[in-house]
Amino acid sequence: MGCMFVLVGLLTGAVGMVAAPAAEATFHLIKVREVYPGTNDDSYVELQMYAAGQTFLSGHSMTLYDSAGALSHTSTFSAGVAKGENQRTVLIGDSGVQAAFGVAPDLVDSALSVPASGGAACWNAGGLPADCVAWGSFSGAAALQTASGTSAGTPVSAAGITAGKAIRRTIEPGCPTLLEESDDSDVSATDFKEVSPLPRDNAVAITETTCAGAPNTAIDEKPPLRSNGATAEFTYEAPTATSYECKLDSAAFASCPNSGPQEYTGLSDGSHTFQVRGVNASGPDPTPASFTWTVDTVAPTTTIDGHPADPSSGAGAAFTFHASESATFQCSLVPSSEPDLFSACASGKSYSGLADGEYTFRVKATDLATNLGAPASFSWEVDNSLADTTPPQTTIEAKPSDPSSSSTAFFGYASSEPGSSFECALDGGAFSSCPASGVTYSGLAAGAHSFQVRAIDAGANVDPTPAGYSFTVVLETPTLPPVAPPPGPGKAAPPQTLISLKPAAKTRDRTATFRFRSDGPGRSFECAVDRGPFKGCRSPFTTKRLGFGAHAFSVRAVFGGVADRSPSKFSFKVVRGR
Secondary structure, three states: OEOOOOOOOOOOOOOOOOOOOOHHHOOOOEEEEEEEOOOOOOOEEEEEEOOOOOOOOOOOEEEEEOOOOOEEEEEEOOOOOOOOOOOOEEEEEOOOHHHHHOOOOOEEOOOOOOOOOEEEEEEEEOOEEEEEEEEEOOOOHHHHOOOOOOOOOOOEOOOOOOOOOEEEEOOOOOOOOOOOHHHOOOOHHHHEEEEOOOOOOOOOOOOOOOOOOOOOOEEEEOOOOEEOOOOEEEEEEOOOOOEEEEEEOOOOOEEEOOOOOEEEOOOOOEEEEEEEEEEEOOEEOOOOEEEEEEEOOOOOOEEEEEOOOOOEOOOEEEEEEEEOOOEEEEEEEEEOOOOOOOEEEOOEEEEEOOOOEEEEEEEEEEEOOOOEOOOEEEEEEEOHHHOOOOOOOEEEEEOOOOOEOOOOEEEEEEEOOOOOEEEEEEOOOOOEEEOOOOEEEOOOOOEEEEEEEEEEOOOOOEOOOOEEEEEEEOOOOOOOOOOOOOOOOOOOOOOOEEEEEOOOOEEOOOOOEEEEEEOOOOOEEEEEEOOOOOEEEOOOEEOOOOOOEEEEEEEEEEEOOEEOOOOEEEEEEEOOOO
16 A cells, blocks of 8 residues: 655654655655545545655645546645644545534545545555555556555455444554554555544644654665666665664675665666664664565567468468567567557457558567567568458258257258358357357257358358258157046045245246145155156256246146146246346
């Protein structure tokens, strides 16, 4: 959540509150303290200084983002604030804050609206987010990237900020009453928690106190996680420190400038670790601040793996390529005599509709340390007289018998041109894409059916005479067990059957479940689905996966070899849906 841009003269060596930095350092050393969504024009965002002299806020802004990371509102200061002692707060509030809490915002913004369900709030320095907090359903972390590569991390209050509550920064790591840079883990769920709202403006007296004991050190300015420079510069701070000690990699701790900058030059490629600890009368910080980064000064090499033939038609030109390390790419395709026009591209790039002529394709890679490699290139001639205009021929290679006793049918097919795609149609329906490996249809009703398939070659030529096949599905008529005649005097009646649980008449469930019962003990049951035969079953009964469309379920009780002569039935339809 936090990142600092400039830190000059933060400490003078005195133990206690931090001395005021030079004017050019103002407005950077500020963090988001508290956010309140509000209910009646009383929402607010409260900022807090963790170093003195941060009063010159004119022209700088607090920004709000919606749950997707889109900028939703900006509150910009037109003037500074009066008090700039360490731990002073600054309140940005809607028009109802003073009436609700008895505190006057330092910046009244009647358009301020904080979404409780999900969003983010950021304090900006140098035009970029310097410190951010996210909550609820926020998923736009990329929008909050700061200069040091950090963001708001996992949001706090995952279900949204509870009605009547605010989220406030938790102050714990070093001094439990004094906000410090180290109170920022860049993870909102760690750094904030829900509390009762308690806003304060710049005029409210400071209650935080300086802690005794060894200082707690934090690194403010540092290189990116992957750097293409052989130099590195660090600034750091610890509110109670009188001096500092730094080390790089395996070297021993040694004295370094108060608050920095500590500079290193001539760094080799590879991983490096910087550590710094503040020192005061109680001794050095027992948990030095640490930062590990990678120096990478070698540019990536790009290789073109696939390209069109030379010459080829301009209907399509596809390129594949890779880099020697993780990288992003830029591609350019221009007539060979014209200057390159690079734009972002993925690990493959295709072009179509090229006119006759000589063309040059170039691709270059930028690695994670922003090293830009030299372009790889391929030149070739486009000759549209070579275009393929001959459609493919389609054949059916696998099909059901005619007639077929199965409600499932598989078709395999092939094209006269390798690399073709296929479109299929059943029973006069519209053609739609189908797998090159074949297509299976299930749930076919008894009666006549027709199938067609056509191939489409790499040049987008479509077979004008699709291959077709017609067949008839003949399903077996179920055999029913004997049904008892009406009972004579003194004889028991055949069992009765009742469906007690069934799906809706229209359902998206393709494996429907039924429960059923009979009118006496000792009954067994037989079930039938669609035109299938009755088979022994138990309650509850779940069907196999059904096709979309109309279906019927029947169940009958059996007792003493005599079946219910009026089975219980239910008709329903499986529909498509989301």
